[in-house]
Amino acid sequence: MDKIVIKGSRRVTGNGIKEADLLIKDEKIERIAPSVKTPPGAREIKADGLYTMPGIIDPHVHFELPAYNSSSEDDFYTGSRSAAAGGVTTFLDFAIPSEDQTMLERIKEKSESAAGKSIIDFSFHAQLTNFNDNKLKEMEEVAGYGIKSFKIFMPATEGWGVDDAGIYRALEKSTELESLVLVHAENGELADFFTESLKKSGRVSVKDYPSSRPAFIEKEAVLRATLLASEAGAPIYICHLSSAKGMKELRRLKKEGNIIYVETCPQYLILTDELLKKRNGYLYACCPPVRKDADNYELWRGIFENDIDTIGTDHCPFSKAKKSAQANDFTKIPMGLPGVENSLPVFYSEGVVKRDIEITKLVNLMSTNPARIHGLYPQKGSLKEGTDADIVIFNPRKKVKIKTRKLHSKCDWSPYENFKTKGSPEYTISRGAVVYEKGEFRGKKGRGKFLKRKPSPFYSSQ
Numbered sequence: 433m434d435k436i437v438i439k440g441s442r443r444v445t446g447n448g449i450k451e452a453d454l455l456i457k458d459e460k461i462e463r464i465a466p467s468v469k470t471p472p473g474a475r476e477i478k479a480d481g482l483y484t485m486p487g488i489i490d491p492h493v494h495f496e497l498p499a500y501n502s503s504s505e506d507d508f509y510t511g512s513r514s515a516a517a518g519g520v521t522t523f524l525d526f527a528i529p530s531e532d533q534t535m536l537e538r539i540k541e542k543s544e545s546a547a548g549k550s551i552i553d554f555s556f557h558a559q560l561t562n563f564n565d566n567k568l569k570e571m572e573e574v575a576g577y578g579i580k581s582f583k584i585f586m587p588a589t590e591g592w593g594v595d596d597a598g599i600y601r602a603l604e605k606s607t608e609l610e611s612l613v614l615v616h617a618e619n620g621e622l623a624d625f626f627t628e629s630l631k632k633s634g635r636v637s638v639k640d641y642p643s644s645r646p647a648f649i650e651k652e653a654v655l656r657a658t659l660l661a662s663e664a665g666a667p668i669y670i671c672h673l674s675s676a677k678g679m680k681e682l683r684r685l686k687k688e689g690n691i692i693y694v695e696t697c698p699q700y701l702i703l704t705d706e707l708l709k710k711r712n713g714y715l716y717a718c719c720p721p722v723r724k725d726a727d728n729y730e731l732w733r734g735i736f737e738n739d740i741d742t743i744g745t746d747h748c749p750f751s752k753a754k755k756s757a758q759a760n761d762f763t764k765i766p767m768g769l770p771g772v773e774n775s776l777p778v779f780y781s782e783g784v785v786k787r788d789i790e791i792t793k794l795v796n797l798m799s800t801n802p803a804r805i806h807g808l809y810p811q812k813g814s815l816k817e818g819t820d821a822d823i824v825i826f827n828p829r830k831k832v833k834i835k836t837r838k839l840h841s842k843c844d845w846s847p848y849e850n851f852k853t854k855g856s857p858e859y860t861i862s863r864g865a866v867v868y869e870k871g872e873f874r875g876k877k878g879r880g881k882f883l884k885r886k887p888s889p890f891y892s893s894q
């Protein structure tokens with residue numbers, strides 16, 4: 433079916449809501465008008481009372497991530513299937529090179545794997561590891577290939593970490609390449625110190641885990657990353673912000689004029705460390721850890737006051753068996769949660785329904801901002817004529833009780849099990865193809881495309 437007309441919906445963009453019909457033809461949005469006649473042979477989707485929004489862009493997922501002598505649960509097929517069922521039409525994964533690989537080699541390898549399996553479009557962030565002079569050359573190759581973002585794991589003492597000199601040099605180089613540096617902001621020396629202290633006193637159960645990575649180690653890293661970025665004249669993107677302490681600093685630093693993009697995840701807005709005290713608390717171990725009510729509250733405030741820019745999920749699930757095998761030692765539990773399929777309905781329920789956040793803001797946080805910041809706008813994230821027909825048709829009234837067995841991930845549990853949501857994606861359309869429809873997955877394996885990206889708008893606005 434190469435033509436679809438969406439009739440009678442309310443079109444939501446970051447700027448407002450307006451009733452409109454949409455004509456989709458050959459993967460693109462051909463026309464948006466108050467009334468569009470359905471051409472012969474076209475499929476008509478009646479969408480009265482529903483919202484039509486640009487497809488959700490998840491800027492932070494880990495599919496096929498080798499870790500803990502195993503791999504994250506979802507491959508590019510099951511991961512993208514789960515994403516599509518949650519209204520997601522583009523994901524950004526992380527290409528983390530092995531010791532004997534360059535960053536570009538890893539990007540190509542992951543990209544080939546995804547091209548054969550993914551239902552929806554995708555791109556990657558390059559992970560900077562084992563920083564040395566050669567990496568600066570490699571950054572040129574990567575940017576030249578259309579990957580304009582480099583992720584740095586700040587805890588330099590842990591496997592993938594980069595020290596301050598490396599971070600500073602990468603930031604300097606990123607400006608030359610019109611690229612963006614993303615950081616996992618935590619202080620590794622302090623994390624090591626607290627972890628060792630807990631080990632010495634035999635406190636390694638999962639309820640002790642948050643004490644090994646207290647919020648102030650995120651705050652310290654956020655401050656340091658922003659300082660290094662401003663001295664290097666570069667923008668910076670903070671991944672998965674988890675704490676009130678970090679949020680308060682970022683609010684102030686943004687007001688002072690630093691160019692900082694802040695991402696948080698549904699788990700840091702909604703879940704707390706109380707879950708870690710439960711019998712199955714080991715399931716909820718992720719890094720950084722889920723924290724307190726007061727942290728949730730401050731992050732919601734960040735959303736109200738526009739100090740948070742994007743919502744990612746950090747989808748990185750491990751099965752119950754893999755997690756429970758290490759249940760008694762947090763230093764060994766595979767870290768990460770599933771979530772790519774739940775972020776839209778959960779954020780809609782908790783944000784728009786419960787906290788009165790405008791749906792236009794949801795669209796900005798979950799689609800338009802990630803598209804802009806990561807160089808995909810306006811093809812993605814805009815819902816304009818002439819752009820890719822990546823669309824979610826959303827039913828704001830539909831109530832769902834989340835059940836793992838109904839989700840499309842390979843993971844056998846969900847942190848949102850039995851969570852009641854109001855508002856649910858009814859159709860997901862990826863470049864003109866309906867890939868999900870009313871509970872049924874309809875996507876074709878391997879139809880997703882690798883996306884080369886433009887520089888972040890920071891560079892074009894200079």
Ligand SMILES: [Zn+2]
Nearest residue numbers: 492494746748
């Ligand atoms: Zn991550």
